Structure formats: structure tokens, C-alpha cells
Amino acid sequence: MSWQECSDQQRIATILRQSIKNDRVAHAYLFAGGRGVGKRRVAMQLGKSLLCLRQDGDSCDQCHHCLRINSGNHPDFHLVEPDGASIKIDQIRGLQKEFSLRAVESKRKVYILDHADKMTVQAANSLLKFLEEPGSEVTAILLTENPHQMLPTILSRCQVMHFAELPFEKRVGLLKSEGLYEPLVRNACQITADLGQARELCQAEWFAQFRNQVLQLNEDVLEKGSHALVGLQEKIVKNDQGTQGISNLLDLYIYWLRDILFFHMDRKQDILNLDQLEAMGRQALRCSKTWLLRAIQIVMGTKDRLARHANPQLTLERMIIELQEV
Ligand SMILES: [Zn+2]
Known part of the structure; x- marks a missing residue:
């Protein structure tokens, strides 16, 4: 060396x-x-x-x-x-x-x-x-x-x-070489620049579950029914990862919305959830770029409110309602 x-x-x-x-x-x-x-x-x-x-x-x-x-x-x-x-x-x-x-x-x-x-x-x-x-x-x-x-x-x-800090692609490469699942790695490395923290996220079962749930959550939001609220209640609020966990969930949701936006713009190289291109394509047909940009704003606003210690359940419910009203 x-x-x-x-x-x-x-x-x-x-x-x-x-x-x-x-x-x-x-x-x-x-x-x-x-x-x-x-x-x-x-x-x-x-x-x-x-x-x-x-x-x-x-x-x-x-x-x-x-x-x-x-x-x-x-x-x-x-x-x-x-x-x-x-x-x-x-x-x-x-x-x-x-x-x-x-x-x-x-x-x-x-x-x-x-x-x-x-x-x-x-x-x-x-x-x-x-x-x-x-x-x-x-x-x-x-x-x-x-x-x-x-x-x-x-x-x-x-x-x-x-x-x-190491650049994004470098961190992704290192964790991938440890055998961790690339779509999880890409999301985790976007959340944190700390390699150790990203590794822990990739290894946590709840993190993998949350990533699947945001996909379903957006599906429910687009349905405009009451599923979104019920689903949120059952899966996410009850999953006791605390405020930090919910904040990570919202990050994952923002990345999912952004992925759909990249899909629209044909910027495949920027997509994090590489294993979900099919679902992404289906949802892209139902979300306009304007809706996606507004939705990302709403989720970011929700993150801010949570960081200022708003009640998690009420804040998430408000987010769903806002998203469905766009
Ligand atoms: Zn020597």
C-alpha cells in the first residue's frame, strides 16, 4: 500500500x-x-x-x-x-x-x-x-x-x-461490495453520508419494509380512498421506530416520488429504486410532473413539522389529506 x-x-x-x-x-x-x-x-x-x-x-x-x-x-x-x-x-x-x-x-x-x-x-x-x-x-x-x-x-x-465524506457512488460501491442489496443501499446512502449508518439501515428489517410500504402508500394516495389513512395507521405508526424512523420513511417516500419524476424525464441513471421500474412506470402514468413536484414539497413540509415535534399521527394524516387534494 x-x-x-x-x-x-x-x-x-x-x-x-x-x-x-x-x-x-x-x-x-x-x-x-x-x-x-x-x-x-x-x-x-x-x-x-x-x-x-x-x-x-x-x-x-x-x-x-x-x-x-x-x-x-x-x-x-x-x-x-x-x-x-x-x-x-x-x-x-x-x-x-x-x-x-x-x-x-x-x-x-x-x-x-x-x-x-x-x-x-x-x-x-x-x-x-x-x-x-x-x-x-x-x-x-x-x-x-x-x-x-x-x-x-x-x-x-x-x-x-x-x-x-465519500461521494455517493463511492459509498454505494463499497456497500454493494459487502453484498448488501443495491436498491436499499442507494436509498440509505442518500439518507446519510455516513457509511456506518447507511450499512445499519440496509441491515434493518424495518428499513426494507418501509421502502416497500412507501410504494403502496403512494398507490393508496393515488386511489384517493381512505386506504392511505388506514394503511398508514396500521403499518407505519404502529411500527415503533420513533420519530427518526418516520423521518426515514418520509425520506424514502420523497425518493420514491423523485424516482417517478426521473422516470418521466428519462433520467434512469438517477433512479434509486432500480428494482421497481415496473411499478414506477405504472404510477408515472397517473402522476403528472406538476403533481410530483407539489407532492415532494408536501412530504418535505411534513418532515419539517415532525422535526419541530408535531404530533406524528396527526401530521401524517394531514400529509395524506394534502396529497389527495392536490
Ligand atoms: Zn519500506
């Missing part, structure tokens, strides 16, 4: 590579960004490039430093992860003890602290002393999804690097 494989975080990769070349590496970094954006990959690459014999800013993947890091047993390169729910003081002490010995293989030492926001207060205070030790050739790389939960005293000692 080399910096080239960190191309989805090119801006950060370039900065780090340059700082190694110019011998201006910080004592401590904090990599902040959502799950799946490549923090750990970049941290590994930074560590490897620092220890690699080549010393030109990149790693060679051939020298004994690179090989030992790849196989996970370099004495001057450590990865610390939460032990259970948190990173504990003993883990930080262990690290300090390890590093108080002279560097075995090289003059530099590197450690990565994954989920650094999960440090206990004692662990964080212990780390703080470690970070303040002057004159050492130690590079700390802290990783977090929640920089706001880090102690300000630690934040202020780190060079903070914010990792950009």
Missing part, C-alpha cells in the same frame, strides 16, 4: 506526504470524519511512510519496516483500540511503557489511537501527559468520528485534519 491508495482523501494525503518530505511532521494528529472515510487507512500509511527505510515521503512495501507493519508486528508501531466500550488508562500506560524503551528498530515511534473519543477521563489525562513530553520522536495519530467529544486540552495539542 502507498499514498496512491489513499486517493479518495487526496488533499490530506498530499499534505501529509509533503510534511514527511519536508521533515515537518506534527507530534500529534487528530483525524476527524465519519465512518468509512479512510481515517485508519491514511493513519496506517502515515505511520508506514514515517518508518520506511526509503524516507522519501512514501512507503516501499519491501523494506523490513514496511513488511513488519503489514504483518502487524513492528515494535515501534502500535495500534490501540477500545477494550470493550472504552480505551482504558492501562492501555495508555502500556503504550507509555512500551515507548519508554529506546526505539528498537528505528529512531521514530508511531501509535494510532482508534476511536480516541472513547478514552476514559483517566486515560485521556494520562495521554495528555504523554503528548506533552518534549523532545521525543513519537508521532501520535488519534482517530475519531466525534471530535466534539474530545477533551479540549487534547484537541489543542493535535493538528486536526477533517476528512471529507
